[in-house]
Amino acid sequence: MESAKDSALDWHVARAALEWQLEMGVSEFIGEAPVDRFAVEPPAPKPAAVPQKPARPVMPGKIEEPRVDHVALAKQMAAGAPDLDGLRAALGAFEGCELKKGARNLVFADGNPAARVMVIGEAPGRDEDREGKPFVGRAGQLLDRMFDAIGMGRAATLSKDALYITNVLPWRPPQNRDPNPDEVAMLMPFVQRHVELVAPDVLVLMGNHACQAVLGKRGITRLRGQWEEALGRPVLPMFHPAYLLRNPHAKREAWADLLALQARLRDL
Ligand code: URA
Numbered sequence: 001m002e003s004a005k006d007s008a009l010d011w012h013v014a015r016a017a018l019e020w021q022l023e024m025g026v027s028e029f030i031g032e033a034p035v036d037r038f039a040v041e042p043p044a045p046k047p048a049a050v051p052q053k054p055a056r057p058v059m060p061g062k063i064e065e066p067r068v069d070h071v072a073l074a075k076q077m078a079a080g081a082p083d084l085d086g087l088r089a090a091l092g093a094f095e096g097c098e099l100k101k102g103a104r105n106l107v108f109a110d111g112n113p114a115a116r117v118m119v120i121g122e123a124p125g126r127d128e129d130r131e132g133k134p135f136v137g138r139a140g141q142l143l144d145r146m147f148d149a150i151g152m153g154r155a156a157t158l159s160k161d162a163l164y165i166t167n168v169l170p171w172r173p174p175q176n177r178d179p180n181p182d183e184v185a186m187l188m189p190f191v192q193r194h195v196e197l198v199a200p201d202v203l204v205l206m207g208n209h210a211c212q213a214v215l216g217k218r219g220i221t222r223l224r225g226q227w228e229e230a231l232g233r234p235v236l237p238m239f240h241p242a243y244l245l246r247n248p249h250a251k252r253e254a255w256a257d258l259l260a261l262q263a264r265l266r267d268l
Contacts, residue, residue, distance in 0.1 A: 068096065070182075071185050074187065074189040074190060075189040077090040077093070078192065078193035079193065084113055084194075088108045090190070094190075097171065099169065099171035099172070102171070102174050103171035103172045105132035106171065107124040107128050107132055107134050107167060107170050107171070108166065109134065111163045112156060112157065112159070112162035113164055113197075113198050114162060115162035115163050116162070116200055116201040116202060116265060117162075117261070117265070118164045118198050118202070118203050118204070119203075120167065120191065120210045121134060121240070122167060122169070122207055122209040123169035123209070124169070125172060127140070129171075129172035138245060139241040139242040142244060142245060146241065146254060147163055147258070149255075150262045166191070167210075168184060168187060168213045169183060169187055170190070179213075184212070191213065195233075196231075196232075201233065201268050202233060202235070202268070203230070203231065203233055203235045204237075204238055204261065206238055206239075207239065207242070208220045210237075214231065215230055220237060223237040224239055225253065227264070236264070238254060238258075239257075
C-alpha cells in the first residue's frame with residue numbers, strides 16, 4: 001500500500017517535472033503519453049520516387065554525411081505533382097523541413113479549389129495544427145467574417161463567391177515562432193505549384209510573412225491595399241486578421257481592401 005510519505009514524494013516529483021517542462025517551453029499538453037517525433041516517422045504517402053541525392057561528391061576515404069539540397073528537392077517534388085491530391089501527397093512525403101516533426105498535422109488547404117480568390121496566410125497555429133485546416137482559430141473566424149461581408153466564403157460552391165485558403169508553411173512552428181528564411185525557401189516551391197494548380201484570378205496575401213515569401217518584401221502598413229503582380233496574377237496584400245484582432249482600429253483599412261478586391265473581381 002502507498003504510504004503518505006510516498007504520495008507526498010510523488011507530488012514533489014510531479015511538480016518538479018512540470019516545472020522543468022514549463023522551462024523547456026512546453027505550452028500545452030496534447031496526449032497522455034509522450035511521443036518522440038524524431039524517433040517515430042509517420043507513414044507518408046509516397047508520390048513519384050524522388051532521388052534524395054548528395055549535393056556534393058563524397059571524397060574517397062572521407063566519411064561525409066550526404067547533403068541534400070532541400071530547395072532543389074522541393075522544386076522537383078512540387079513540379080511532379082499533377083494535381084492537388086498529388087501536391088498534398090508530395091508535401092506529406094517531403095522530409096526536408098524539421099517543422100514536420102513537431103507538428104500534429106499537415107495543414108494543406110481549405111475551401112473551394114475552383115475559387116477565384118486564393119488567400120495565403122503565414123503558418124498554422126495551435127487550432128489549425130489540431131484540426132489540419134488553415135485559419136480555424138480566432139483569426140480564422142475573423143477572416144471568415146471579413147469575406148462574408150463581401151459575400152464570399154470558403155464553403156461557397158460558386159467560384160465567384162468562393163475562397164481557397166492556404167499558408168506559406170503547412171506545419172505549425174514551435175511556439176508559433178516566425179518562419180525562418182530556410183523554411184520559406186524550401187516550402188515556396190510547393191506554394192508556387194499550389195497557386196498554379198488552383199489558378200485563381202487573384203491572390204490575397206495575409207500579413208508580412210506571406211508578403212515576404214511571395215513578393216520578397218515586407219512592411220504591410222505600406223504594402224496593404226496596393227495591387228502587385230506575382231506568380232502570374234494580381235496580388236493584394238492585406239493586414240493579417242490576427243493583427244486586426246490586436247489592432248481593431250485597422251479594420252477600416254481592411255474594409256477598404258475588401259471593397260477594392262470586390263471591385264477588381266468585377267472588372268476582371
Ligand atoms: N494564421 C495564419 O497565418 N494561418 C493560419 O492558418 C492561422 C493563423
